[in-house]
Amino acid sequence: MPELPEVETVVRGLRPDLIGRTVVGAWTDWPKVLDDVSLVELTATLKGRRISAIFRRGKYICVDLEGVFLVIHLRMTGRLYLSDRAEGDDRWVHFSLALDQNAHMAFSDSRKFGRVLLRHSLDFLEAKLGPEPLTLSDADFADILQGSTRAVKTFLLDQAKIAGIGNIYADESLLRAKIHPLTPVDRLSRKQACALGAEIRRVLEAGIAHEGASISWYRKPDGNKGESQQHFMVYGRTNLPCKVCGTAVQRTVVGQRGTHFCPNCQRR
Numbered sequence: 001m002p003e004l005p006e007v008e009t010v011v012r013g014l015r016p017d018l019i020g021r022t023v024v025g026a027w028t029d030w031p032k033v034l035d036d037v038s039l040v041e042l043t044a045t046l047k048g049r050r051i052s053a054i055f056r057r058g059k060y061i062c063v064d065l066e067g068v069f070l071v072i073h074l075r076m077t078g079r080l081y082l083s084d085r086a087e088g089d090d091r092w093v094h095f096s097l098a099l100d101q102n103a104h105m106a107f108s109d110s111r112k113f114g115r116v117l118l119r120h121s122l123d124f125l126e127a128k129l130g131p132e133p134l135t136l137s138d139a140d141f142a143d144i145l146q147g148s149t150r151a152v153k154t155f156l157l158d159q160a161k162i163a164g165i166g167n168i169y170a171d172e173s174l175l176r177a178k179i180h181p182l183t184p185v186d187r188l189s190r191k192q193a194c195a196l197g198a199e200i201r202r203v204l205e206a207g208i209a210h211e212g213a214s215i216s217w218y219r220k221p222d223g224n225k226g227e228s229q230q231h232f233m234v235y236g237r238t239n240l241p242c243k244v245c246g247t248a249v250q251r252t253v254v255g256q257r258g259t260h261f262c263p264n265c266q267r268r
C-alpha cells in the first residue's frame with residue numbers, strides 16, 4: 001500500500017500540471033469508486049471550478065477546488081496520473097476528472113479498494129488522523145506514545161495516532177532505532193522514543209527523496225518506478241543479511257502484518 005513517501009511523490013508529481021486547471025467534467029465506469037456522492041452530483045459541484053491546491057494529509061490526496069475538496073485514497077493498487085483520455089492509459093482506470101486543455105486526471109485501481117470522496121471541509125480527516133510525522137519534534141512524538149501498552153509496530157500503523165506510516169517505513173524506522181517490533185510502547189525509554197521519532201522522519205524523508213517504493217503497484221504520475229526499495233535495510237529482506245550487522249533478517253507477524261527485523265540489532 002502506498003505510504004506517506006509514495007503519496008507525497010504523487011502529489012508533488014501532479015502539482016505543476018494541476019494547479020490552475022479548470023474542471024470541465026467527470027467520468028466513471030464503476031460508480032462505487034465514489035464514496036458518498038453520485039457522478040452527476042460530483043460533476044455539478046466541480047464543473048467550472050479551478051484547482052487551487054493539491055496536497056497530502058496522511059495517506060490521503062486532497063485536491064482543493066476553490067474550497068471544495070476531492071479526496072482520494074489510493075489504498076492497495078491506486079495510481080493517479082494525467083492522461084489525454086477520460087478512460088486513461090490502462091485498463092484499470094475507473095474514474096477520471098476532465099480538465100481544460102483536454103487533460104484528464106485518471107484514477108487507476110486494479111483491486112478497486114481505492115476511493116474518491118467529495119467534501120466541503122477536511123474536518124473529517126482531522127478527526128480521524130493523528131499528526132504528520134515529518135513536522136513532529138522528537139519530544140512531541142514521545143508524548144504521543146505515552147500510555148500505550150501495544151506493540152510498537154502496531155502503534156506506528158495506527159493512523160489515528162500518527163498519520164502516513166505503513167508496513168515498509170515502520171519496519172525500516174524500527175531497525176534504525178534498534179527497537180524490536182514487539183516491544184510494548186510503555187517499555188520504551190524516553191530516549192528510545194525520541195530516537196524512534198527521529199528515525200521515522202529520516203526514513204520518510206529518504207523515501208520521498210527516492211520518490212517512493214515500487215515493490216508492487218505504486219508508480220509515479222509519470223509512470224516510472226520510485227527507487228526507495230533499493231535502499232531498504234530490512235523490509236522484504238527475509239533471510240538476507242541485515243545491512244547494519246550482517247545477521248540474517250527474520251520475518252514475523254505483528255498485528256496480522258508481515259514484519260521484518262534483525263534479531264541482533266533489535267533485541268527484545
Ligand SMILES: [Zn+2]
Pocket residue numbers: 242243244245246247262263264265266
Ligand atoms: Zn542487524
